Amino acid sequence: MFWQTQKTARTANPGGRVPRRRALAGGFTVVVDTRERYPFRFAGRDVTTERAALTAGDYGVRTDDGQLRAAVERKTLENLTASLSDGTLAFQMQRLTELPLAAVVVEGRYPALFELEHVAGAWLGDILARLAVRYPGVQVVFADSRRFAEEWTYRFLAAALGDATETDPQE
Template identity: 35%
Template sequence: MRIVVDTREQRPFPFAKYEATVERAALPTADYSLPGFEDRVGIERKELGDLVGCLMGANRERFEKELRRLSAYDLKAVVIEASMRDVADGLYRSEMKPHAVLQSVLAFQVRYAVPFLWCGDRSGAEYTTFWLLAKYAREIEERMKALTKAQAKANAPPPSRAELTTA
């Protein structure tokens, strides 16, 4: 599988454990996508400190614009390299209270219909990103097969009388 990684992504997943090749390109939004679906598939990666930073001040407005764009995508998610317990324990550098962090994340999920996935750590976030993209690619492949089959059936000549009686 080919995975597109945004050129601005500073610590891209290598996907070394997976059957994937990584291509760097400027994505309209998010950090990871699939070739040909850059405007329909977007996975945003966040380390915990980065997530908390996106919830405050001018960064919040920029992040909400990104979530607004993602909300129109077929596949969208924010994968977080941390757990909710990490937030509750305040394992980040900010004055923002854990309750405020979690409330903002929940509000964004409701407002923008973009899931935030607490993946525990970087490895879990990489796993989640790969398999979300793989499942989407598989769904598209199955839809294409069904469409091709339906189109072939629609364009095929009607069965002959002999074919009908021997079937």
């Protein structure tokens, strides 16, 4: 709750970690999959990008030992609809579960799934819900627009990398 201090939150949830700072103080490298046709630029961010083939996702971050720590699969609303319909999203989410942290970010709003003309929105919503249950380790985030999808991807990857490298002196 918003009125709790870090100390009371830690006392109420022993073993739980309370974020103490922004995801990363310095810059980091985002690996962009070679198959990504129109990658995010991360303009105005202290981020460098490198192109490489990723086993899962379109964007990822690696730990110091070169292991893929987290990945994000980017979808436009049209691409999400197609991959839900033909079953490819299920395979992509299965590959994402092999990583410590993973997400699918959608450049669109969830209600827009139900406003499509050529596909029953309830059917798409049902498939998406089933995939969320089948792969609970993969977050599905609707980010409203490409701009917000890029922003969310940046923050998710920075937090994932920061969490992997953070040392907490109080633990």
